[in-house]
Amino acid sequence: MLMRMGIRIFTVLAALMLAVRVSAQGNDPIIIGAVFNSTGWMAEYDQPAQRGAEIAVEMINEAGGVLGRPLELRVLDGETDPPVVFNAALQLIEGGAQFIITPSDFDIGGPASAAAQEAGLVGLSPGASSPLFGATALGDKQFTVAAWTNYGSAASAAFGIEEKGWQTAYVIIDTSIDYSNSQGLYFIDAWEALGGTVVGRDTFVQGGQDFSGQLQRLQALPEQPDVIFIASYMPDLGTIIRDIRALGITTPILGGDAYDTTAFYAVLGEQFGNEIYFSTHSWMGEETGAEMVAFIERYQSRFGVPPDNSFIALGYDAVQVIARAVEAAGSTDGDAVAEAMREMDFTLLSGNLDWQGVETGHETLKDLFIIEVQGGAPSFVMRLLPEYVPAA
Numbered sequence: 354m355l356m357r358m359g360i361r362i363f364t365v366l367a368a369l370m371l372a373v374r375v376s377a378q379g380n381d382p383i384i385i386g387a388v389f390n391s392t393g394w395m396a397e398y399d400q401p402a403q404r405g406a407e408i409a410v411e412m413i414n415e416a417g418g419v420l421g422r423p424l425e426l427r428v429l430d431g432e433t434d435p436p437v438v439f440n441a442a443l444q445l446i447e448g449g450a451q452f453i454i455t456p457s458d459f460d461i462g463g464p465a466s467a468a469a470q471e472a473g474l475v476g477l478s479p480g481a482s483s484p485l486f487g488a489t490a491l492g493d494k495q496f497t498v499a500a501w502t503n504y505g506s507a508a509s510a511a512f513g514i515e516e517k518g519w520q521t522a523y524v525i526i527d528t529s530i531d532y533s534n535s536q537g538l539y540f541i542d543a544w545e546a547l548g549g550t551v552v553g554r555d556t557f558v559q560g561g562q563d564f565s566g567q568l569q570r571l572q573a574l575p576e577q578p579d580v581i582f583i584a585s586y587m588p589d590l591g592t593i594i595r596d597i598r599a600l601g602i603t604t605p606i607l608g609g610d611a612y613d614t615t616a617f618y619a620v621l622g623e624q625f626g627n628e629i630y631f632s633t634h635s636w637m638g639e640e641t642g643a644e645m646v647a648f649i650e651r652y653q654s655r656f657g658v659p660p661d662n663s664f665i666a667l668g669y670d671a672v673q674v675i676a677r678a679v680e681a682a683g684s685t686d687g688d689a690v691a692e693a694m695r696e697m698d699f700t701l702l703s704g705n706l707d708w709q710g711v712e713t714g715h716e717t718l719k720d721l722f723i724i725e726v727q728g729g730a731p732s733f734v735m736r737l738l739p740e741y742v743p744a745a
Contacts, residue, residue, distance in 0.1 A: 382425035383418075383685055385410070385675060386450025388441045388465045393433020394559075397587050397614045398457045401661070402479040402668030403428060406454065408648075408655060409672035419676045420683070426672070431456055431465070439464035446472045451685045452675050457499070457664060459483035459490075460530040466491045473687045475694070477674065479667035480634065482610060483531040484745035489714035494691040496708060498667050498674065498701075499634050500719040502536040503543075505609045507739035508632040508721035509582065510543035513607055516723075516735070517630075519579035521552050522607075525567060525593070527585035529559035536609050537584030542743040544582075552578050557593070559585065564593045568600060577604050586611035591620030598625035610634055613662045618729050626729030632721045632737070635663035635703035640733045641722075648702055663722070666703040674699060674706075704736075716745065 389403040390396050410426045418424060427445055431438035433456075442453055442465035453469035456462035457480030469476030470492030478486055478497040482505060486497045513519045522544050526537030541551050553574060555567050571581070581604050583593065590611055597606070598621070605628045611617075612631040621629075637660040639646050648669070652660045660666075674694065681697060682689040695715070699706040709716040723734040 380422065382423045383420075383452075383679065384425045384427060384448075384450045385452045385454060385672065386442065386445025386448070387426060387428045387454035388431040388438050388445070388456055388462070389428050389454075390433045390438075390456050390461070391430045394587060395431075395433040395456055395458060395461055397616050398480060398611075398664050401664040402457055402671070404652070404656060405479070405660075405665040405668030405670075406672045408651060409669045409676075412651070413672070413676050419679050424672070424676065431461065433461055435461055435464045438462065439468055441465070442468035446474065450474070452477065452690075454479065454671050455481065457481050457667070458530065458532055459486040460532070462486070463491060466495045470494055475675070475678075475687050475690050477671050479671045480610070480664050481532075483535055484714060484716075485531055487714035487716070488711045493711050494687050496691075496694060496715050497717060498670050498703070498706065499610070500717050500721055501745055502532060502609065503539045503743045503745050504717070504719070504739065505632045505721055506536050506539035507543040507742045508723065508737045509607050509609060509630075510540055510547055510549070511739045511741070512630065512632070512723050512735075512737060513580055514544070514547045514549050517580070517605070519549070519605070521550050521578040522580050522582050523552055523571065523574065523578040524554040524582045525584070526554065526556050527559050527589065528556050530586075533559075533584045533586055533611070537582070539743045540582050540584065543739070543741060546741050546743070557585075557589070559589050562589065562592060564596050567593070568596060571597070571602070572600065577602070580605045580607050582607045584609065587614055587616050588620070591617050594629070595621055595625045598627070603628060605630065607631065610663065612726075613664070613724065613731075615661050618726065618731065621726070621729055623729045626726050629726035630734070631724055631726075633663045633724055634719070634722065635666040636722045636724065636733045637661065637663065637665065638733055641704075644702055663703060666701075670699075670701040670703050670706075673701060714745065
């Protein structure tokens with residue numbers, strides 16, 4: 354009798370202890386580790402994404418969290434240095450991160466994604482747009498919120514030919530990283546596929562700051578092209594365009610999402626920031642919709658300034674994607690969440706997003722936004738989903 358009572362008491366106590374453990378786990382935060390570069394050239398793109406991510410975490414927690422658990426964002430600086438980025442991701446994973454948000458570039462952010470894949474975790478970049486950032490090169494749990502450069506370049510080409518009526522283009526490519534190199538090559542493909550003519554091309558490597566050779570070759574053309582496409586990123590992107598304009602060349606300039614920064618507009622100013630057009634991932638203005646208007650108010654209240662580039666929206670969306678996929682999967686398990694991400698269609702702050710399967714590398718289907726720069730200030734032109742897209 355006493356033995357049976359002892360067994361019952363032990364069983365009840367064990368059940369209570371299990372319930373306490375489950376309850377405690379249920380209240381534990383879901384930890385999102387993020388490597389956002391706050392130093393080096395990538396800070397221009399990652400710091401806006403970090404601010405967007407912070408707002409997303411705040412808003413989700415205010416609404417009750419995910420699966421009844423709060424989100425916690427832990428951030429480390431990758432110093433725009435791939436080995437540092439990799440070690441930062443490892444440190445976050447060892448500290449309990451269940452997801453990794455990586456820097457917005459394949460060459461810099463890829464190591465963080467590799468660390469996440471090795472640990473069996475979903476890795477997600479807000480703004481990496483090289484087609485290498487995805488399942489093919491990095492693994493089946495790796496994604497980017499951004500449209501790949503084949504889509505961005507195709508959108509720029511379609512805008513130039515179909516909307517502006519330009520026929521001839523001169524292309525200058527920064528070959529230092531896959532982002533800008535692939536962007537330039539995809540533009541040439543799309544431009545020619547749409548019936549345009551590339552009258553010449555040139556290259557440079559980020560960090561040189563001396564574009565005298567490129568400028569001489571541009572000036573020596575027998576006839577100036579309808580448009581100059583420049584595939585690069587800050588800071589050299591702003592420098593080469595400023596130098597082109599300083600020579601008195603007023604030919605329209607076309608480009609991609611790396612133009613979408615406050616520093617870009619500041620370098621060019623009213624004098625040199627004219628007749629520039631680029632494709633990017635969103636537009637931080639009322640033209641994007643009511644959700645964006647509400648977000649702008651929240652952002653301005655939180656940071657004291659209005660949001661100024663699409664990487665803010667991409668950082669916000671990265672956290673939203675993780676939260677919604679975890680809810681759909683009912684779990685933080687990497688395989689389950691990755692499968693949910695592939696199966697779901699997302700309506701996000703930056704626009705609609707649909708990832709394709711592992712066999713495509715998690716190709717991102719997403720609208721692009723065309724922005725115009727006049728007097729050193731950007732303005733919205735249109736949304737554009739190109740019909741012709743070069744194969745990645």
